[in-house]
Each structure stands twice: as C-alpha cells, then as structure tokens.
Amino acid sequence: MAEVLVLVDHVDGEVKKVTTELLTAARRLGEPAAVWIGEGADTGSAKLAEYGAEKVYVAPAEFNDYVVAPAAELLAKLAGDASAAAVLVSATPENKEVAGRTAVKLGSGVLTDAVDVSAEGVTEHSIFGGGTITHAKVTSGVPVIAVRPNSVPAEESPAAGAREEVSLELSDAAKGAKVTDRVVQEKGARPELTEAAIVVSGGRGVGSDDFSVVESLADSLGAAVGASRAAVDSGWYPNQFQVGQTGKTVSPNLYVALGISGAIQHRAGMQTSKNIVAVNKDPEAPIFELADFGVIGDLHKVAPQLTEEISKRK
Amino acid sequence: MNIVVLVKQVPDTATERKLTSDDKTLDRAASDGVINELDEYAIEEGLLLKEKHGGEVTILTMGPEQATDSIRKALSMGADKAVHVSDEALHGSDALQSAYALSRALGRIEFDLVVLGSESTDARTGVMGAALAEYLGVPQLTLADKVDVDGQAIKVQRLTDYGYDVVEAELPAVVSVVEKINEPRYPSFKLIMQAKKKPVEKLTIADAEIDAARVGLANATTETVDVAPAPPRAAGTIVKDEGEGGVKIAEFLAEKKFV
Ligand SMILES: Cc1cc2nc3c(=O)[nH]c(=O)nc-3n(C[C@H](O)[C@H](O)[C@H](O)COP(=O)(O)OP(=O)(O)OC[C@H]3O[C@@H](n4cnc5c(N)ncnc54)[C@H](O)[C@@H]3O)c2cc1C
Ligand SMILES: Cc1cc2nc3c(=O)[nH]c(=O)nc-3n(C[C@H](O)[C@H](O)[C@H](O)COP(=O)(O)OP(=O)(O)OC[C@H]3O[C@@H](n4cnc5c(N)ncnc54)[C@H](O)[C@@H]3O)c2cc1C
Numbered sequence: 167m168a169e170v171l172v173l174v175d176h177v178d179g180e181v182k183k184v185t186t187e188l189l190t191a192a193r194r195l196g197e198p199a200a201v202w203i204g205e206g207a208d209t210g211s212a213k214l215a216e217y218g219a220e221k222v223y224v225a226p227a228e229f230n231d232y233v234v235a236p237a238a239e240l241l242a243k244l245a246g247d248a249s250a251a252a253v254l255v256s257a258t259p260e261n262k263e264v265a266g267r268t269a270v271k272l273g274s275g276v277l278t279d280a281v282d283v284s285a286e287g288v289t290e291h292s293i294f295g296g297g298t299i300t301h302a303k304v305t306s307g308v309p310v311i312a313v314r315p316n317s318v319p320a321e322e323s324p325a326a327g328a329r330e331e332v333s334l335e336l337s338d339a340a341k342g343a344k345v346t347d348r349v350v351q352e353k354g355a356r357p358e359l360t361e362a363a364i365v366v367s368g369g370r371g372v373g374s375d376d377f378s379v380v381e382s383l384a385d386s387l388g389a390a391v392g393a394s395r396a397a398v399d400s401g402w403y404p405n406q407f408q409v410g411q412t413g414k415t416v417s418p419n420l421y422v423a424l425g426i427s428g429a430i431q432h433r434a435g436m437q438t439s440k441n442i443v444a445v446n447k448d449p450e451a452p453i454f455e456l457a458d459f460g461v462i463g464d465l466h467k468v469a470p471q472l473t474e475e476i477s478k479r480k
Numbered sequence: 481m482n483i484v485v486l487v488k489q490v491p492d493t494a495t496e497r498k499l500t501s502d503d504k505t506l507d508r509a510a511s512d513g514v515i516n517e518l519d520e521y522a523i524e525e526g527l528l529l530k531e532k533h534g535g536e537v538t539i540l541t542m543g544p545e546q547a548t549d550s551i552r553k554a555l556s557m558g559a560d561k562a563v564h565v566s567d568e569a570l571h572g573s574d575a576l577q578s579a580y581a582l583s584r585a586l587g588r589i590e591f592d593l594v595v596l597g598s599e600s601t602d603a604r605t606g607v608m609g610a611a612l613a614e615y616l617g618v619p620q621l622t623l624a625d626k627v628d629v630d631g632q633a634i635k636v637q638r639l640t641d642y643g644y645d646v647v648e649a650e651l652p653a654v655v656s657v658v659e660k661i662n663e664p665r666y667p668s669f670k671l672i673m674q675a676k677k678k679p680v681e682k683l684t685i686a687d688a689e690i691d692a693a694r695v696g697l698a699n700a701t702t703e704t705v706d707v708a709p710a711p712p713r714a715a716g717t718i719v720k721d722e723g724e725g726g727v728k729i730a731e732f733l734a735e736k737k738f739v
Contacts, residue, residue, distance in 0.1 A: 177642075233620050233638065233647055234610055258641065259598065259606055259623055266607025269576055270614040275701025276576060278605040288705060294497040294602070299710050300504075306701040342619030343649045346635075351643035364738065387738065395659075405625075405660065406643060411601065412518070412659045420738055430493045431517075434604075441736055442716075443729055454718055459732040463721025471726025476739050479730065 168251035169221070170196040171244055173237065173264065174214065175256050179206025181213040183361045184256040186320035188313055189217040193323060194285040196251040200327075201244060203229045203237060207329065215327025217320060225332045234260065235340035238267035243334055245272055245308050252287060257312035257415070258360070265312045274307025281317040281417070281438060289313075295430060296437035314438070315360045316417040351404050359407060362390035364420045365439070367409055368402075369394035369432075371425015371446065371465055375402040379469050380424055386476040392416065392436075394426045410435035424465045428453025445469060481535035481629065481651075484589055485526040486582065486596035486608070487554050489513040489547040493601050503697055504704040505572045506602060508544065515550045518597030520557070520664040521657050525627060526595045527558045528662065533629060536560045538589060542570060542582055548680070556667035556675035563589065567685040572697025575603065579611035581695050585688045586616060591652055593634070598623050598656040609656035619649035625660040 170192035175182040185200070192198035199221040200214040207224045214222050223244055229236040241253050241264065253268060255261040257279045269276035280289035287309050291300045303309070359365065366389045368380035377391070384391045393403040395410060409416055411434040421439035426432060428444070428451055436442070437456065444457040445465045454460045461468050491497045495511035526537045539554040539562035541547050551562045565585050573581065586594060594616075599606040613620035619634075621627075625644070626637035634653055638645045639660075667675070685692055693699055719728055733739045 233622070233645075235614070235620060238610075238614070260640065262606040263610035263620070263622060266576065266579075266605070266611040267614045267620075269607075269701070270579070270611050275574060276605070276607060277702055278575075278607065292710065293604075295493070297497070297710055298499065298707060300499070300707050301705040303703055303705060304701060305703045339617050342613075343621050343647050343653070345638075345645045346648050347646035348640075349643045349646070399660075405639070406641065411599065411604075420733070420736070434601075441738075443732065445725070445729075449718075449720075454716070456713065457716040457718065458714075459716055459729060460718040461721050461725035461729060462718065463725045468721055468725040468729070471724070472729045473726075475727050475730035476733070479734065479739050 167197040169199040169248040171241060171250050171253045172198055172200050173241065173255040173261060174200050174202045174210070176202070176206055176210050179209035181210045182358070183320065184315040186213070186217040187315065187318045188254045188256065189214065189219055190320050191283045191313060191318045192254055193218050194283065195287060199223060199248065201241060203240070211327050211329060215325055216322050218323040218325045219327050220325045222327050222329050223332050224329060225334065231345055232341050233343040233345065234263045234267060235342065236336050237264045238271060239336060239340050240332065240334060241268045242271035244332070250308055253308060253310045255312050257314045262312045265310045269310040272308050272310065274310060275304035276310045277302055277304060278312040280311050280313045283311060283313060283318070292438050295433055314415060314417055351406055356384060357388070357390045359390045359392055359414050360416055363418055364389035365392050365416050365418045366422040366424065367392035367394065367426060368397055368424045369426030370396035370400070372397060372402065377403055379466060383422065383469050383473045386473045394432050423453050424469055426453055427451045428456060481529060481533040481592045482538070482590055483526040483529055483535060483593045483595060484538045484540050484586060484591045485522050485554070485559065486594065487519045487523065487539050487541045487550055488516045488600050489541065489543050489550040490516045490600055490602040497602065499704070499707045503572060504707050505697065508546065513546055513549060515553055516597055516600045518599060518657065518659060521659055521661055522595045522597050523554050523557050523559060524662045524664040525657050529593070529627070529629060538563060540582065540585060540589070541565070542578060542585070551680055552675055553667070555678045556672040557665060558671055561678055562680045563683060564680055565683045565688055569685050569692050569696050572700060573695045574700045574702045575605045575607050576611055576701055577695045577699070579608055579615055581688070581690045583612055583615035584690045585683060588688060593651060594654045596656050598658050609654055613654040616654065619653040621647050621649055621653050622656040623658055624655055625658050627655055627661070
C-alpha cells in the first residue's frame with residue numbers, strides 16, 4: 167500500500183486532535199506516514215502510532231524558522247521519494263498555504279477545506295456559506311488535501327510508528343522569509359478553539375471586556391471560548407479567538423453564540439457546527455436562521471441562568 | 481516602490497451564489513460581481529505603502545470581461561493603473577492554474593511587492609499567496625496584519641494559531657493581508673472621475689505568455705464531481721425569554737446529551 171503523508175500539528179510534543187482525525191482518514195487511502203517538524207517527536211510518536219501511523223518522519227526544528235516553504239519542500243520530497251498516494255494537512259490558514267506550495271512543487275492539484283474524504287480520494291466540501299455541498303477530486307499527480315478539524319471522527323488503529331529522521335538541505339528559496347520572533351498570546355487552560363467539541367462565543371452584545379459571562383458558560387460545558395470580530399476589534403478578547411472568515415474556522419458538535427448577529431463573515435467560520443444555539447435580543451438577527459435552538463432575550467440574564475442550570479444538572 | 485495589488489472579482493456574498501449545472505464553475509450570471517472584500521484591504525495597504533515610499537500601484541486581475549467593474553473600483557480608490565488578464569481559455573482554471581497564470585502576468589510587470597488578500601469569499605482556498613511565492617521564487621510574507629518596509633527590507637506581523645510571528649525578508653516579496661491591517665478608504669468623487677481615464681492594459685494568454693495547456697477547465701488539476709444544495713437545516717426552535725430562557729436551553733442541551 168502506498169504511503170499517505172499526514173503533516174502533524176503539535177504543540178510542544180503534544181499531538182493535536184485533528185492529526186488523529188487525519189490519520190484516520192489517511193487509512194482509507196493507504197498507509198499513514200506522519201510527518202513531524204520540530205522538537206517533541208519522542209513524546210508525540212506514541213499517539214501517532216496509536217492512530218495508525220506506520221512511520222513517523224522527523225525533520226529538524228530549523229524548518230520552522232522560515233515561513234511555509236520548508237514544510238512544502240519536505241512534503242514534496244517525501245511524497246516523491248515514497249510515491250505517496252496523497253498528502254493530508256489540517257485546513258488551518260498556515261497549512262492551507264503549505265498544501266498550495268506542496269502541490270505546486272509536485273505539479274499536482276490541491277483541495278482545501280474538505281469535510282470528508284472517501285477511499286477513492288473524493289472530498290466533500292460545504293461552500294457558499296453552507297448552502298451548497300460539492301464533491302471534488304484531484305485529477306493530476308499526488309492529491310494534496312486540507313481537511314477541516316472535527317470532520318472525520320478519530321479512530322484508534324495501532325501501527326508501528328517507526329521513526330525515520332529526514333535529512334534535507336533546504337533550498338535558498340525556502341529560506342526567503344525568516345521568522346525572527348514568535349509571540350505567543352495568552353491561552354489559558356481551556357480547550358483549543360478549532361479542536362473543541364463545544365465552543366461558546368461572545369459578540370458585541372457582551373457589551374464590555376468583561377467576558378466572564380461567556381467564560382463561565384464555556385467552563386460549565388468544558389468548552390472553548392470564541393469571539394466575533396466586533397468583540398475582538400473592541401479589544402474585549404484576543405485576536406486568536408476570532409471565529410469567522412478571517413479568524414478560525416470551527417466545526418464543533420455544539421456552537422453557542424451569545425450576542426452575535428450572525429454576519430456572513432462570522433457564519434463562514436462556524437456554519438458547519440453540528441448544533442447551534444443562539445441568544446440574541448433582536449428577533450431579526452440572522453444568527454437565528456442557523457440556530458437549532460434560539461432564545462430571544464438578554465444574554466446577561468439567559469447565559470448565567472444556563473450556566474447555573476448546567477451546574478445543577480451535573 | 482512598485483506595488484502590484486491582486487484583485488479578484490467575486491459574487492456578492494449578500495446574493496444567492498451558485499455553481500453552473502453544466503460545467504460546475506461559478507455561475508457569474510446568478511449574482512453581482514464585487515471586489516473580494518479582503519482585496520480592498522490589500523489595495524489600501526498598497527496605497528499606504530505608496531504614500532510612504534513613493535512609486536506606483538498597479539492592479540492585476542484575472543477574470544472575465546465583467547471584472548472591469550472591480551478594476552474601476554480599485555482604480556477609484558487611488559491605484560494608478562491596471563492589468564486585466566482575460567481570455568476564454570482561462571475559464572474554469574483552478575487555484576494553482578490561476579497562480580501560474582498570475583505569475584506569468586507578474587513576469588511582465590516590474591514589481592517590488594505583490595499584495596493580495598489572504599482568502600477570497602467564494603473559493604476560499606487561501607493558497608494564492610503561497611502558490612504565487614512558489615512560482616515567482618520570492619519570499620512569502622502572508623497573513624499579515626502589519627507591514628513595514630525599510631529600503632529593501634520588509635518586515636511583517638504574521639497571524640498564527642498562537643498569536644503572531646515577526647517575519648523578515650528582502651524585496652521583492654509577496655504579502656497577503658488580513659482585515660486587521662487597515663481600514664479601506666472610500667473612493668472620492670474626484671478619484672472616481674479620474675479612474676475612468678486611468679490606463680487598463682488588457683492581456684490575452686498569448687500576450688502574457690501563458691501556456692494554454694496549463695490553464696482552463698480541460699486541464700484543471702482538480703475536478704468538481706458533483707454539486708447539490710445542502711439539505712435544508714430543520715427549522716430551529718426559537719423562544720422568547722420569559723424568565724427561563726436559560727433553563728430552556730439547558731433542556732435542549734440535555735435532550736442532545738451535552739449535559
Ligand atoms: C473582510 C472582513 C472580514 C471579516 N471577518 C470576520 C470574522 O472572521 N469574524 C467575525 O465575527 N466577523 C468578521 N467580520 C465582521 C462582520 O461583518 C461583523 O461585523 C461581525 O461579525 C459583527 O460582530 P457581532 O455579531 O458581535 O456584532 P453585531 O453585528 O453588532 O451584533 C451584535 C448582536 O448582539 C445583539 N445584542 C446586543 N446586546 C445584547 C444583549 N444584551 N443580549 C443579547 N443580544 C444582544 C444584537 O442584537 C446584535 O444582533 C469581517 C468583516 C469584513 C469586512
Ligand atoms: C466554490 C469554489 C471552490 C473552489 N475550490 C477549489 C479548490 O479546492 N481547489 C482549487 O484548486 N480550486 C478551487 N476553486 C477554483 C478557484 O476559485 C480559482 O482558481 C481562483 O482563481 C483562486 O482561488 P481562490 O479564490 O480560492 O484564492 P485565494 O487564495 O482564496 O485568494 C486569495 C487572494 O488571491 C487573489 N486572487 C485570487 N484569484 C485571483 C484572480 N483570478 N485574479 C486576481 N487576484 C486573484 C486575491 O487577492 C485574493 O484575495 C474553487 C472555486 C470555487 C468557486
């Protein structure tokens with residue numbers, strides 16, 4: 167069986183959930199081989215093997231010192247050497263860029279934001295604000311596919327996870343854009359936004375930088391916190407929590423929108439959520455068109471009551 | 481400094497957007513074409529850089545005849561001139577073919593910086609900046625919410641999962657922008673009038689030396705197999721808060737086994 171390369175998302179050796187989902191999808195297409203860039207493979211490999219990685223290619227941390235191009239050079243080389251059946255990455259803004267560059271190098275095609283991948287390599291996409299479903303495939307060369315987090319349920323399937331160091335001299339072209347500083351903004355103990363099964367987001371309706379009404383509800387549900395652009399631009403919540411077209415795309419089992427009107431750009435980042443709950447004082451707010459359950463009312467009354475009710479039921 | 485800003489015409493997100501039933505490409509008759517939202521931010525950034533460092537801002541668009549409207553709008557924001565690559569042979573090109581074609585057109589323009597949006601609102605692949613940098617062999621400074629140019633040196637703040645990276649490179653380079661970067665200006669009446677006289681160079685694929693075998697639907701590297709409307713979402717339950725809205729949501733969540 168041909169190898170299917172999976173670019174690993176990890177933070178300090180901890181493998182992100184989306185990678186286990188990609189490994190699961192990769193098993194439909196061939197034999198998963200994980201591609202790890204940077205430190206931490208020692209601790210992370212076990213998890214990759216658990217989810218079906220026969221191999222774990224490891225490239226040095228230096229590859230992270232430059233923007234996107236080294237990862238693409240690495241994936242293209244590995245895909246060529248192994249005659250890979252496909253390359254899978256998570257559909258984050260950065261990895262979509264990696265996918266694009268990799269496909270250019272391979273002379274193949276790229277599909278982004280897949281919400282499913284079949285054994286034949288046919289992908290499913292939800293486009294135009296969720297109104298249309300398409301299926302697509304790559305018709306030339308090694309398919310490079312960016313898959314949305316929370317699209318394919320991860321299933322364990324133990325494999326060898328044999329580690330292989332990759333030696334690859336980066337080209338000068340790959341070193342054109344150098345990362346000279348990395349600024350990590352506050353993160354907190356909550357689940358990661360794109361990975362979380364439940365997301366609770368607050369918008370302009372929250373009314374101030376006191377986001378505790380959103381955070382308390384999120385914590386009662388073990389959820390991640392998100393924010394609309396209006397809340398982020400008002401300085402109420404940090405940028406990396408923005409959900410939407412130019413923020414994060416989330417696809418949780420449950421999305422709770424508090425005081426968010428549901429502008430098209432916001433919907434672009436959350437419309438594939440499986441269940442949507444909205445609280446808004448305006449009965450005409452477009453978010454109600456998406457909501458499975460909606461309450462017309464003041465979030466400052468409804469959300470605390472909900473938080474309390476959830477605690478009671480625990 | 482010579483700046484090229486890429487502008488894509490996309491269907492207005494406020495209208496109903498569709499793919500055609502025959503060749504499954506964008507149905508351009510179904511909705512009005514507008515400038516891709518983020519490209520207005522790219523134009524603004526180009527203009528700001530020009531105001532600071534001098535030079536010219538050229539708009540580059542690949543698209544059918546009607547994309548002229550978006551080009552005029554871009555010029556009325558203050559760009560100096562435009563290049564419009566338009567050819568039947570380009571119809572149905574996928575993202576990487578488009579990047580290839582745009583890179584060929586860029587090969588005919590002297591540029592220090594290419595500025596583009598980080599994502600379009602229709603296709604949303606978000607690969608263009610990266611693919612262009614690869615084709616052009618120049619540094620990729622994408623997803624920027626801050627750009628500083630100093631002589632030949634360029635420095636951007638690149639948004640990441642965890643915050644941002646500071647990225648440095650030498651010109652020429654490709655920069656893609658996110659909406660945090662600036663606030664696009666409105667065209668003034670004077671600029672709108674002037675825009676009508678600004679030069680727009682039309683290029684066919686032959687003019688731009690784009691290989692016909694590498695573009696267009698027939699040669700695309702991806703294929704849309706089928707298109708269907710999403711199954712309608714079951715209408716949700718919307719209730720008015722009469723003092724127990726929170727409890728009602730809890731009941732819904734319990735029913736769905738979230739609590
Ligand atoms: C290029 C571009 C990119 C963008 N990208 C994004 C993006 O990634 N993400 C994003 O979110 N937006 C994005 N936007 C902005 C988007 O268009 C909207 O402006 C934004 O989503 C609005 O945020 P909001 O819903 O919080 O605010 P508003 O639209 O102001 O809505 C606030 C809502 O709160 C309700 N409300 C007020 N008080 C209360 C209360 N006490 N209780 C209950 N409800 C209350 C109001 O009825 C209203 O519906 C983008 C825009 C552009 C142009
Ligand atoms: C619904 C839909 C889904 C699609 N999915 C795929 C897919 O998965 N894979 C694939 O290969 N193709 C896909 N395509 C084709 C793709 O839209 C076009 O090839 C397009 O020209 C480039 O992709 P993009 O808009 O996603 O680029 P993005 O990378 O999202 O655009 C970023 C920026 O690039 C610039 N830009 C993009 N196109 C042009 C242009 N024609 N002229 C000038 N500047 C431009 C703009 O500044 C824009 O802001 C899809 C098309 C549609 C309508």
